[in-house]
Amino acid sequence: MTLDIADRAFFTLLGPSGCGKTTLLRLIAGFEDLTAGEIALFGQPIAGLPPDRRPVNTVFQNYALFPHMTVAQNVEFGLRMKGVPEPQRRARAVRMLEMVHLADLAGRLPAELSGGQQQRVALARALAPGPRVLLLDEPLSALDLKLRQAMRVELKAIQEETGITFVFVTHDQEEALSMSDSIAVMSAGRIQQVGTPREIYEAPVNRFVADFIGETNLVPAEVERVECGTARVVLPGGTALACPAAPGVGPGAHHVSIRPERVTLSPAGELAATVERVVYLGSDLQLMTRLADGAPFAVRLQNAARVAVPAPGAAVRLHLEEGAVRLLAD
């Protein structure tokens, strides 16, 4: 695989567990040896360097805070190893702890902190030596939902404030979409797509990306022709329409992705469906429907006052909004 990570960016490696994203991170950090290929940091090859000679620091999934050192000693550790004199590294540790709002806990041992606090200490410790790149290995996965959401905002703010390149590994697509400047979607050791969160979500290149990011309906489609990125496709039931196509897809049997929230109920809709079940989700309503050929198809409606909710068993017509349909590579 080839992957370019822009300087000063919040870059996310997103994929299911076992897809190789943590291995990639460990290769960058220097914990795994490359068997082939090259890793360069700002143009300098680093593949042969041990971890202590790479200007890269890591926030580990389980934090790995040194249990016998205080919070301040943990944060100072990297600077101490770099030979920074004590007064300077102490001042820097205080600044880092202020940044993560833990200045008053500097004298505590890690075991005396909550999970969220430990996570902040790990972040401060990794940032203190001023790395060129910060690697984050699923750092939020051990936190509860509320804390996780708060930390997303904070992590992004710290990244912007410090201007350090963040390489963030996660399997949580919501995390990836909400924080990243750029996302690489990985599967089975390969990069499927690299792009901004909007590109990844709205213009997925293949079935894996469309299915992994968010919720979607994958509908078989017969492609008649593709011209200038626009495909002429026939959906089951005979509906023919034009839609944007992922690069490299030619005529033949393929799939289109139809996002459930880009579908509305309308008497003039392109697709005929039967409602099976209505699931109430608070802000949204999820309609579980079946198309004419019996394939399941999900529709997500905003729970607005004007929405007329069809009863189970009702025959409806579905209108596919502009940009709802996208032809995918397999």
Place this chain on the structure above:
Amino acid sequence: MRGVRHYPGFGAAAAACLVLLYAPLIVVTAYSFNASTSITAWGGFSWRWYVDVFTGPEAGRFGLAARNSLIIASVAATLATLIATAAAVAMIRGGAFRGRTVTYALINLPLLVPEMVIAVASLIFFTLIGLPPGLLTILIAHVTFCIPFAYLPIAARLSGIEPGFEAAARDLYASRWQAFRLVLLPLLGPGIVSGFLLAFIISLDDFIITNFVKGAGMETLPTAIYGSVKQGIKPNIMAISTLMLLTSIAFVTLSYAVNRIGQKTR
């Protein structure tokens, strides 16, 4: 599940075991305070045998033997602990290497091989290579059989320490040695102390191997006691035994306590 004490005969069996194990120790300890010279008849409480140990006719012999024992135990336990620490790091942090299982068996071999076999083998070995029996031969033999005792608590402690700590240290610009000295060693500390104390006590009371490789004129406390007992048991032997028992209890308790304290910083 029913508690173990509900099994018929459990109480009686436990009591029998306790009596068999501890009655001799209690008798020896009690009779070390016997005022009489008899080892069977109670003649009232007295410290006289303890005074005898330090000032009596055999005080010089026992003093020298105790000094030898302490020197041997200190040096042997130190060396065994160093070797055991290196072995534990290699075995637990070294990843898979050829001969790992064999190495593990070798480290623990002295626990499995009958002591008499080690004693005879050591004697033959030292004779073969022409090493005269004395302090050095005792030391070499003691280091050998102390290694597994030092290894066990160190290895147990090390397997409880996540490898992530060393990786984190390396990530924060620590060299391999700094990661070991500043992160792994302090975390391993309680295991090392515990291993040292265990090795020390094992060395201190070894008799069989020492007796084979010590040579003439060289005595440790256990061989000196044995030599003295051969001429008939006097109550001063009970006093020495009681002192050794107390030392053992103190060391084992200390070893246990150090490990307990260590649990908290894990």
